[in-house]
Amino acid sequence: MPFFRRAIPAVTLVASLAASAAGPVVLLGVWLDRPYPDGVASGRPQLTPAAAIALTLAGVALGIQRREAPSRTRRLVAGACAAGATLVGLLILVDHFAYGTLRTDRFLAGAGGTPNDAVLPSFHTGLTLLLLGSALLTLDVRPRRGPPPGQCLALLAGHAVFLVLTGYAFGVPAAYRITSPPDAGMALGTALLGGLLCAGVLCARPDTGFPAVFLSSGGGGVLVRRLLLAPILVPVAVGGLRLALRGAGVDSELIGWVFGLAYFVVFTSLFWWVAATVFRAEGGRARAEAGLREANAQLAAANQELEAFSYSVSHDLRAPLRSIDGFSRILLEDFAGSLPDEAKEYLQDVRASARHMGQLVDDLLAFARLSRQPIRAQQVRTGEVVRQCLEELRAEREGRQVELVVADLPPCTGDAALLKQVWVNLLANALKYSRKAAAARVEVGFSTAGEAGEVTYFxxxxxxxxxxxxxxxxxxxxxxxxxxxxxxxxxxxxxxxxRVVHRHGGRVWADARPGEGATFFFTLRGVGGGQ
Amino acid sequence: MDSNPVEILLVEDNPNDLRLALHAFRKHNLANAVQVARDGVEALDYLLGTGPFAGRDVAQRPKVVLLDLKLPLLDGTEVLERIRSDPRTKTLPVVVLTSSREEPDIEKCYRLGVNSYIVKPVDFDQFLEVSRQLGFYWLMINQPPTA
Structure with a gap:
């Protein structure tokens, strides 16, 4: 798997470079008056200038679109190249049906070249180029359902090429001259480069469509990686062997019997191997799932315990505090006459402590509740929230001169109620700790940093x-x-x-100096993570 | 008929809380109209005229029941459920007066048809104020159903 992942960009690069070289090489041959590198004498179909140029265009288009999201200019150039390759493919097809009257492959040779009437455009070449060109044109078209059309077109081209390549491999001309006028057909070079381009197109977008399935770590990926090569390699190997045996003069009945047996052995072992792999994978997954379920149950139990604990804190810790405060107050009020002043002071201290502890219990419960409460993410108008908070903190500002400087704060995404708690706490602190300043000043602002424009509030x-x-x-x-x-x-x-900031995936920090004030900063990465 | 009809049924098990509550009611001259039940069973016995209260005229209903949630035997929500399921007490005003400010408790009580939910403050000054307002509202302002 990691090997496949690493190899993928290389496949696309090699395909685009090799295909790009086809045009210049063939045209150089034309210029040197050696029009066809394969040599006409072999009698095999030739890589013609038109097809070579189309392959170069396709190679350039693939090279530019090698990575996702190229710039606008690059996209335009790639589109033009892909359109060119498609057009040449279309012209060759038309020429095929018109028996060479368009002379697609000879206009380039021009006066300096050597027109060769034996070289006729082939239907197969035209079709392959047309498919590859349109595949490159539609490389980034993503339908909501089904595989991407670009990959489908590339695979069709791949099938056409595969047929031709097997023909060359076994020396069966019928396979590469399949629909052509007697002497035309797809050149070996065209077939090889076409196959490379097909692979390149598939590898250019490995995270979508067919390659995504092929590379997936799930059972589907395992199955495809093991099984896909069999229908390609087995017929090729078997076909080659059959031709070899027949050449050696082995009895054809025996050949048939041997092949029936060979197919049986090959496919049963293949299926067995795949089934065993899937079986092992499933076993591992079942064990992991069982572990997960157990951990989940433990977590739920711990959570429930915590819930019961905080309930009991909420209920039982308050009751004695109420009694302490209540009876102290009754003593102070109903027995004021018989109590020395010092005793009254102590009773006041007892009351203050009881109330302070009541506050501690309440705050602790509020804090505990924070981690249980699910976060409801929504767009929050920060400026509005800060305005509300300052309004609520009016009592803290009463009878004081406080200069408030509030910037035009950008909105954020998060839980409105929790974020308001953050602002209230920070603003209340700022007001509280500037209480003794001669001219108190509280500033609320923000800054943005980084490419993503992360906002830091302060x-x-x-x-x-x-x-x-x-x-x-x-x-x-x-x-x-x-x-x-x-x-x-x-x-x-x-x-x-x-805690609120962390639950929103953000950070909070402070900067301060004794006697000179404090600044609290925080960021919010927004919610949506698994927090 | 009793010369001093019961206007408040106070259901409270904690002796300290009970003394403080009675102290507060005394302050506001309500103490004579209070009947105390120390657990859920006793509260239901009183309201439905059973057990030690057999023979009591159950048509004489208090104007309000102040109900704690954490009670021995039957807890507050169970008492509330029984009150709401008996035709004689179905419409009786019930106020939960408890230490718990937990959301599930509050939601459950309202689902069972409580008329009000009040968290007992730790600060006794505030508690005095709460009990004054409670008495004033439920005994003077509120118009209870006749049956």
């Missing part, structure tokens, strides 16, 4: 910032870089930001 403040030495702790759950007396919080906000 939120910048001129608040207290932090020491970059502790940046690695920033996104951990319950991790805080400031004292609780300075800035309130549970240390879950940035952990939520990171």
């Amino acid at each position: 939120v910048r403040d001129n608040g207290v910032g932090f020491d970059m030495r502790y940046a690695h702790k920033l996104f951990g759950v319950f991790q805080r870089l400031h004292r609780a007396e300075e800035f309130e919080g549970t240390g879950v906000g940035l952990a939520i930001v990171q």
Whole structure:
């Protein structure tokens, strides 16, 4: 398989180079007054100038379209070349039916050449060139269903060529002179180059149509790779052997019997081999599937346990907190007269702690819920989301002067609710940590980078910032870089930001300096991955 | 007829939560109208006049049932299901008052026909406010069905 994969581009390259050389070589022969390299004396069909030029055009067209998505100019040149090859094929066909009156193959020889009346255009050559030319013209046509037409046309050409090649291999002229006037036929060179071009066309787009099946790692690919060569090689080998035996004067009845037996042995062993391979592959797959099922069941069980755990946290951890806060409050209110002030202060501390823990439980649950919730991807208007968030954070800005600078943010793809959580957390942080700045400033912007235009959003403040030495702790759950007396919080906000960004295939990082503010950046690769 | 008809049936098993809730109702002068059930079976016995409450006039319905979800014996959703399946209590207003803010719980309760779902706040000040609004709304503003 990897061998096939590596060899594929080489096949296309060799085919295009070899075919491109045909025209110049033949025309050089004409110029040197040796019109046909095969030599007329052999009596075999000749590679004629018209066919050679058509092969060159086809070779160039294939070479240009060797890789997918060529530029516009290249596409136009390739199209013109392929159209030229098709046209020559068509002309040869017409000429065949008109018994050479168009003189397709002689106009090039011109006055300087040696017109040879024995060389007539062949039907077979015309058809092959017509098929190859149209295959190259339709190389990138992809129908919604069924195989690509370009590959079908190339395969048809391949069949025509195969017939001719076997004729040459066994010395049976009928095979290469099949429909021609007595002396015409397809030249060996045309057949070889035609076959190469057919392979080149198939290899030019290996990820679609027939080559895709041939190269696939599934059972279909295994089957095709093992079986495809048999119908090509077995008849060729058997035919050659039969001719050889007959030449040696072996009894024809014996030959028939030997061949019946040979076919039986060859095909039964071939089928057995393929069946055994598929059997082995299936066994491996069944084992892998069983393993996967088991892992899946374990995962489901773990998930269920986690679900039960968070349910119990949600329910049972809150109840005692409620009692602690409630009874402290009752003590403070109903027994205020008999409590010293110090005791009241302690009771206030007890209440504050209980409420803080209540907040921690809530945040932790929200964080846990994030990884369970499926992501609903949609187009998100980032600018609108940021505007809403700033509106919701109005209370945080109350009684303060905050300069808000919001760029015209590009939209993105993701889960609207989760991304809003990211923005709310980042903006709330920016407002919170710039609270002590004389002239607070919060900036929301973006930058694009790379060929794909990946967008990086950022939120910048001129608040207290932090020491970059502790940046690695920033996104951990319950991790805080400031004292609780300075800035309130549970240390879950940035952990939520990171988890949401990661679930969207993005990255989040920060840059800051103590006393000079902080900037938080994040990217979103969009959703659709298996996260 | 009782001179002090029951207006709230409070179904609560946690003694601390119960004391806090009764404290809150006392604050808002509602405590006399509260009947307490400590588990799901007791709540149903009261509403349907069975067990220790055999012979009680079940036509005398509270104006609202405050139902915790996590209860011994029968849990809150089962109690709710039984209430909704008995013709005598089918239309009774039921409010779930619980610690759980889990989405599946909320969805299940509404599917079973709860009238309201309230998460008990940890902050007791907020709890006082919630119980004040609850009493005010269900006892004064809301018009319950007669049967």
